[in-house]
Amino acid sequence: MARKPNLILFVTDQQGADMMSCAGNPWLKTPAMDELGRRGIRFEHAYCSNPVCLPSRVSLFTGRFPSDYGIRSNSLRNCTMSDDAAQESLGAVLAKAGYDLYYGGKIHLPKAIHPEAMGFNYFTRDEREELARLSAEIVRRPHSRPYCLVVSLINPHDICLMAIRDFPYDKLCQLFVKKLTTEIATLDEALKLPEGMDEDEFFATCCPPLRENHQPQEDEPEAIRMLLQQRPFKWAARTRYTEREWRLHRWAYCRLTERVDREIGIVLDALDQADDAENTLVMFTSDHGDMDGAHAMEHKTAFYREAVKVPFIVSGPGIEPGKVDTQHLVSNGLDILPTLADYAGVAAPAGLRGRSLRPLLEGSGEVSWRDVVRAESEFGRMVASTRYKYARYEAGASAEQLYDMEVDPGETRNFAHDPEYQSILADMRSAFEREFAGFSLPFDPDQFETV
CATH class of the missing domain: 3.40.720.10 (Alkaline Phosphatase, subunit A)
Known part of the structure; x- marks a missing residue:
């Protein structure tokens, strides 16, 4: 045997x-x-x-x-x-x-x-x-x-420590920066530019560009903004990082x-x-x-x-x-x-x-x-097929989201209100209800994750 x-x-x-x-x-x-x-x-x-x-x-x-x-x-x-x-x-x-x-x-x-x-x-x-x-x-x-x-x-x-260190707005962030010395040292090593290369050459030849979907989604769920604003370092990263800083984040x-x-x-x-x-x-x-x-x-x-x-x-x-x-x-x-x-x-x-x-x-x-396939988080739930994704967030406006990942792989557009997608929307809603039948765990905004 x-x-x-x-x-x-x-x-x-x-x-x-x-x-x-x-x-x-x-x-x-x-x-x-x-x-x-x-x-x-x-x-x-x-x-x-x-x-x-x-x-x-x-x-x-x-x-x-x-x-x-x-x-x-x-x-x-x-x-x-x-x-x-x-x-x-x-x-x-x-x-x-x-x-x-x-x-x-x-x-x-x-x-x-x-x-x-x-x-x-x-x-x-x-x-x-x-x-x-x-x-x-x-x-x-x-x-x-x-x-x-x-x-x-x-x-x-x-990589989590980059924005936390750059914007240590609360005691938890300050504690992370003070205590996580190995993590900070490893991050610093990852942030180093190639030896002998100045910044202009680095950004012109080696550093990844911004992602094509770098800009916030036009019809972004309000729950996402709530998440970012509840953890101030996240909101600061969105609103204060320059293009070069975002690219350096990607490099690290x-x-x-x-x-x-x-x-x-x-x-x-x-x-x-x-x-x-x-x-x-x-x-x-x-x-x-x-x-x-x-x-x-x-x-x-x-x-x-x-x-x-x-x-x-x-x-x-x-x-x-x-x-x-x-x-x-x-x-x-x-x-x-x-x-x-x-x-x-x-x-x-x-x-x-x-x-x-x-x-x-x-x-x-x-x-x-x-x-x-199903996924869940503290502020929403989703189902996805190989082409479409349906997400339902549990707070704020624009809570219902439908993405066509073949037409719009960057998920920059919500198709939930598009007349041509109403049949797909109905199918994905049905799949969502089937997958989450019996789900009763309440939304708790105070549970938003840290790192």
Whole structure:
């Protein structure tokens, strides 16, 4: 009987779907991520379940929407998660299948599903190079049983500190700037210009331009402005950053992504040296993206593509190499747990709304798949097909938004009031009501996320 495959899950922080050179981004080089794409399948339509750290990570490790536990933001004050949640978590499922479990790096989870509670050996709190080095040691060593290794890396999240440091308007921002010395130092390194190059040459030849959708949407949901104004550094970034400062923000975001790519590369190099490399499934994703200057925003939370779409690549035994899937909608928060359970040969917990990706990964003929994917945040909810996105925000004017991502990929125009789109609008409304049937978690403006 063939041994069950080893499972490696890379989770970066705040990396948008287009922040890889294999995704066509010319402003950075990500050889490790590109190599994963060459070895496996990259999904173009992968979404997080909530474009903020903690709720997205809750979903990643439970296979359930964070709102199922009363969570819509980085705040836990309305959290209903009990200690029993760990019993149906990713770690518990794989432990039942006979796996050794290792988790290193960023946690940002409720205590009930901290790595140890899920059954993982939490081997380091480091979220950077040391995590990569220790993960490589685990991969290289001989294993008598199959293992699951979670490598939870912090970057390119350090980009968050740029606006917080530039506009430290409240005590929380000031505390971050004072305490997060490693993050600030890493950001400063990413902000450096190439050696020997002056600013004029840099901006003329090396620095990314503004995104094509840099200007705020004309019919922007009022809830987005509420979000920005509630966190003054966000509003200051929108209203006070110059074109060059926005472009420098984009430059640093690219460099931080290259940094985390190098860390992933350390682990992949070790895997290439391991005896069981051919029997190891590797999955790579991020908890959410970053606005990266789109709509004159940084950070996340909104339902624009830059924040809610994530990289998603899977390689391993039986998986077709070098394929780009442009047809299927993936929810990384819902689909990772049932997929890994499938490869581990054990049933996923009952009641999960996600699906195993294995039939898509192994090309098992025609597969009936979801027609929309769902995401939620503390101030709204959305559904998306491969072409259309419907968002409904829970405060202010212009709350209902319909985007045609084929006609307007930058999501600069709301088609909800366009006569030619009323049939599409009705279909997307129906999909929204179906996906959110029974949803009752109230909007709480005091929960707006911080970093």
